Amino acid sequence: MLAGLLLLLAACSGTDGESGGEAQGGQAGEQVNIGISQLVEHPSLDQAREGFVAALEDAGYKEGENLAIDYQNAQGDVNNNMTIAQKLVNDDNDLILGIATSSVQAITQTTQDIPVLFTAITDPVKAGLVESMENPGGNVTGTSDTHPDAIKNTIASIKEFFPEAKTVGIVYNSGEENAVVNVESAKKAIEENGLTSVEATVSSSSEVKQATESLVGRMDVLYVPKDNTVVSALESVLTVANEQKIPAFVGEGDSVERGGFASYGLNYHDLGYSTGEMAVEVLKGKAPSEISVGIPENLELMVNKQTAELLGVQFTEEQQKKITFVE
Template structure:
């Protein structure tokens, strides 16, 4: 159920002195002015103020934030973190962005499309980064991916090829699947973009995509139940409202032995069968490295290309397969490039 967001309470900053949150999993570390996007070399002993606007809390987005902060820590930056959780409520996106715009942040981070869009609209005089955004061009966060200019840059969490590969896997390895259900909040632009890519890919195999629309996470279980008997598999995108309710989907698909596919690794670790993806901690870490470039190394946001996922791999959960009535073949396992890390047993 969507939580009430009281401006006087939930907009209160959660201040975390010195970015912490785990190590960097062996990843190396990389890197305000008179006009938007301008930067200066850091002062000795300076503590930076970082403002974060996150649409909701769920494993992928939380891991993105943790990776971002870990990159700052690994680079030796001392930071104060103003963390704002919008609780998935559209009324709060603008309020949070306005608060950040009028505050003393040295850099702002938006996690997810809607919160990032609000920051881009409101924050004009300080660097803005985005993460966990599907299509930054369509949402007009930046005018171009290469050296976008201005005070905004970041990283997309979507490579369309990952969706196509997963749909091709379903068609080839589960030939009995003729209809795939998708639970979707069409108020999330990222979900619509990914759904369209999946639909096009499935149609090439003669497979129908059946939509079960929702408005908030409390609708997820009913939407999942509505697909029982109508579809042969279920798929969810990087749809924050739906991912927040993934436990309800798992309950339905396991009881009814329906194969369940997701667009993110965290949901597979939780109990979906398969995805083509990456670790969101790594995604956030990459954006954190961009923040280091801006704060520590004096780069302007507009000089930094928008990044997209490149290290994609199939991720299979064998326990989930058993719970959903899937027989995992050696041919399925052969899709995984790094079985030690990406076959979950």
């Protein structure tokens, strides 16, 4: 009887070992459940989410096989964030991804136990998500979409392309923390470049067009920061700007592709992919506190060719060498 029992225990141990190896390698095995909370749908955030999922798939976590994703969208209403966070926590997900600052804040207020990753966050330290970029602490880490030179370079390019410009209009949601951080940085860069700023604030996407119209006649160029409320209604902003032949400098490469004039931008799919690679590390046993917050590695000056033609902008040979034109 004793010999039989020992053989049975050895067999069970061998089976567990094989199962654990398969799960760590991302092969068919234990089911992995991941919750995703996204504040609003717009191209930058959507691409970040798609990049995140792509990294998981490349590591062997296949949706519909050994991976289940519960994607929830707050539809731009921050009041929905907490309800979503509570659902994802109560469903005992193995990991939760938050996309946009307020979505992640709701998750971190709801759980200190489940690993939490974030992406497309302007300032995770100021938002209270991590202790520092190098040493996040707790159960949270992820990627910031703010390259230290992005806003500074974008504002400086205003003087390069429109040397006669004096006033920069800014439309943003004063209740969106990441937008406020972006605007503070932009205003500093505006002042450093000898420009002045005028602002119009909104609380919802339905107010964006009217706010932009209120700046007509008071601005030479427009700056649209990384603001989820405004960017989700970017077409209404650009309608006003293009009708009035006002150049719209934007905070994201995706917004250039949608018709903004120019930006020093980054690839949000790549940003999300980096976050997905972090998720793989966590699923394999690494604590979020051991993974430093990532930032974009590369910036490129992106200009929308059609918008430039609409505005009648001519580029020198030197300028063309450093511009990535999009249509």
